[in-house]
Amino acid sequence: MTQQMPESPRPLPQIERDHEAWWAGLRRHELLVQDCPRCSKRIFPPQPMCPHCRSTERAWHRLSPRGKVYSWVVVRRPSHPWFADKVPYPVVLVEMEEGFRFVGGIDCAPEALRAGLCVEAGFEDVNDQVTLLRFRVAE
Amino acid sequence: MNEALRCKTAIVGIGATEFSADSGRSEQCLAAEAVLAALGDAGLGPDDVDGIVNSDFDTTNQIDVINSVGLRNIQGYATIGHGGGSPCGTVAQAAMMVASGACSCVVAYRSLNERSGHRYGSSEPIASFPWVYGLHAPYGLIVPAEWTAMHARRRMIEFGDTREQWAEVPVAFRANANRNPRAVMRDKPLTREDYLAAPILAEPLCRYDYCLETDGAVAYVVTSAARARTLRAVPAYIHTAVQATSFPIWYQTNWYRGSFTTGSEVVAMGESLWRRSGLGPRNIDVAQIYDHFAPLVLTSLEDLGFCRKGEGAQFVAEGRIDPGGELPLNTAGGLLSEGYIHGWNLIAEGVRQVRGTSTAQVEDVEFSLVTSCWGAPTSAVILSR
Numbered sequence: 001m002t003q004q005m006p007e008s009p010r011p012l013p014q015i016e017r018d019h020e021a022w023w024a025g026l027r028r029h030e031l032l033v034q035d036c037p038r039c040s041k042r043i044f045p046p047q048p049m050c051p052h053c054r055s056t057e058r059a060w061h062r063l064s065p066r067g068k069v070y071s072w073v074v075v076r077r078p079s080h081p082w083f084a085d086k087v088p089y090p091v092v093l094v095e096m097e098e099g100f101r102f103v104g105g106i107d108c109a110p111e112a113l114r115a116g117l118c119v120e121a122g123f124e125d126v127n128d129q130v131t132l133l134r135f136r137v138a139e
Numbered sequence: 140m141n142e143a144l145r146c147k148t149a150i151v152g153i154g155a156t157e158f159s160a161d162s163g164r165s166e167q168c169l170a171a172e173a174v175l176a177a178l179g180d181a182g183l184g185p186d187d188v189d190g191i192v193n194s195d196f197d198t199t200n201q202i203d204v205i206n207s208v209g210l211r212n213i214q215g216y217a218t219i220g221h222g223g224g225s226p227c228g229t230v231a232q233a234a235m236m237v238a239s240g241a242c243s244c245v246v247a248y249r250s251l252n253e254r255s256g257h258r259y260g261s262s263e264p265i266a267s268f269p270w271v272y273g274l275h276a277p278y279g280l281i282v283p284a285e286w287t288a289m290h291a292r293r294r295m296i297e298f299g300d301t302r303e304q305w306a307e308v309p310v311a312f313r314a315n316a317n318r319n320p321r322a323v324m325r326d327k328p329l330t331r332e333d334y335l336a337a338p339i340l341a342e343p344l345c346r347y348d349y350c351l352e353t354d355g356a357v358a359y360v361v362t363s364a365a366r367a368r369t370l371r372a373v374p375a376y377i378h379t380a381v382q383a384t385s386f387p388i389w390y391q392t393n394w395y396r397g398s399f400t401t402g403s404e405v406v407a408m409g410e411s412l413w414r415r416s417g418l419g420p421r422n423i424d425v426a427q428i429y430d431h432f433a434p435l436v437l438t439s440l441e442d443l444g445f446c447r448k449g450e451g452a453q454f455v456a457e458g459r460i461d462p463g464g465e466l467p468l469n470t471a472g473g474l475l476s477e478g479y480i481h482g483w484n485l486i487a488e489g490v491r492q493v494r495g496t497s498t499a500q501v502e503d504v505e506f507s508l509v510t511s512c513w514g515a516p517t518s519a520v521i522l523s524r
Contacts, residue, residue, distance in 0.1 A: 010277060011272070011276040011277055011281065012273065012277055013270065013272070013273020013274070013276075013277060014269045014270055014272070014273055015270075015273070016270045019270060044395060045274070045395065051386070051387070070293065070399070071289045071290075071292045071293040071296065071399065072289070072292060073280065073285055073288040073289050073292060073341055073342060074339075074341070074342035075279055075280075075285055075288075075340075075341050075342075076338070076339050076340055076341065076342060077338070077340040077341070078279075079260065079261075079281045079282045079284075079285065080276075080279070080281045083279045083281075086279070088342075089279055091275075091278045091279055091280050091285075091289075093289050093293075093394055093399075100395070101394050101395055101399075102394070103274060103275045103278055103280060103289075103394055104278055105278045105279070110342075115296040126277075130277075132277050132278065133278075
């Protein structure tokens with residue numbers, strides 16, 4: 001049953017111990033991937049243990065903010081009350097030039113979206129804990 | 140399960156409640172009714188049951204089913220993981236429990252008030268993976284349909300899929316449901332024109348691309364092949380049942396995997412299925428492919444090897460998946476049109492096709508395939524005559 005709550009806060013991430021560094025990076029407006037100091041493999045989403053060499057040491061690599069639209073969705077019927085007055089809104093899946101994909105919002109009219117559109121990561125500070133990705137079309 | 144267990148066990152009973160939008164009773168009650176119906180179908184009773192299996196997403200605890208049905212002889216129990224990936228895995232589990240001698244007769248059930256109670260299509264996060272929700276929900280990809288739309292769009296980009304092509308799947312499954320008195324959509328025809336005219340909800344998907352949300356329960360009973368031959372129903376032998384995943388794996392829609400349009404877990408499951416069964420796609424007479432979303436049926440057919448990657452849309456065209464076609468699919472209507480019992484009603488239909496009792500019966504079925512969901516650790520079973 002759809003719950004009609006008097007206030008419908010935006011869905012926000014639950015920041016857990018193993019992912020704190022990633023969210024901290026977003027707060028600094030940095031897009032990070034895990035960079036294993038032992039075997040140099042890059043990993044996203046973050047893991048407490050490197051699945052390649054099993055090291056629990058962790059380090060981070062700051063990705064270039066540039067990427068291309070890989071796929072996208074335009075939500076026309078909201079499934080969460082917070083988005084009710086925001087439809088239609090686009091959500092993009094961006095392939096970064098260093099090879100990882102991220103979901104994010106985008107400042108772009110839905111009809112302007114196409115595969116391969118060059119974008120740059122931007123950042124939306126929601127509160128003290130949470131900064132979200134918001135892409136923009138590259139110049 | 141490995142080759143040594145091939146056809147050592149059989150599904151000998153299937154049972155279900157009605158499928159509806161509001162069952163008017165608890166999930167526990169639905170589970171108990173389905174279990175009793177499956178036992179009745181097998182000509183067995185609660186005292187014959189010594190094993191019980193269900194899915195991790197069930198909110199009806201096995202304890203409550205034991206207490207409701209009065210299962211007095213339980214010697215083994217298991218709960219199988221990964222939601223929509225679990226159904227055929229429960230068949231593998233039940234087969235192993237029986238074939239190992241741990242149990243002689245296992246009942247398995249799935250019960251949910253998916254429409255009148257908690258809906259997977261609601262805005263609440265899925266409790267078992269809260270942190271993953273944080274990677275896409277804040278941007279407005281809240282429900283599985285919205286995640287899947289990203290996959291569907293990528294199919295359009297990579298393979299040139301069109302909505303006209305996707306229409307084949309829901310229209311074919313609806314026609315099957317229209318012949319099935321149990322189906323939620325039994326009285327509602329669906330044409331290509333209806334599909335193409337439907338409002339887009341999460342572009343590029345419309346409501347007919349989405350599975351239903353249904354109240355109901357399904358149960359089945361597994362025993363040894365030797366005992367099966369003494370019972371009333373035509374045994375649906377468990378030829379091969381497998382579970383598989385890939386590395387890395389994710390929670391339904393994997394934004395991060397190498398190929399976004401390949402279900403690496405379904406590829407892994409298919410490889411195991413064909414290797415262990417000694418069969419191939421050409422041997423399958425009828426299939427129930429997990430259809431949470433219509434375009435994922437195309438992706439699943441590719442990943443299982445029924446056609447090449449990117450050719451799913453062409454494969455389902457020209458009546459090939461209709462009851463008289465080359466590979467009849469989801470002959471009771473599937474999750475798109477019969478009901479959404481989280482993939483368990485597909486098992487019941489796979490059994491009916493072996494028995495010869497489907498309302499869209501395929502002639503001379505020797506091998507009946509059922510798969511569980513694309514995107515999570517998954518499973519499949521080949522049932523045989």
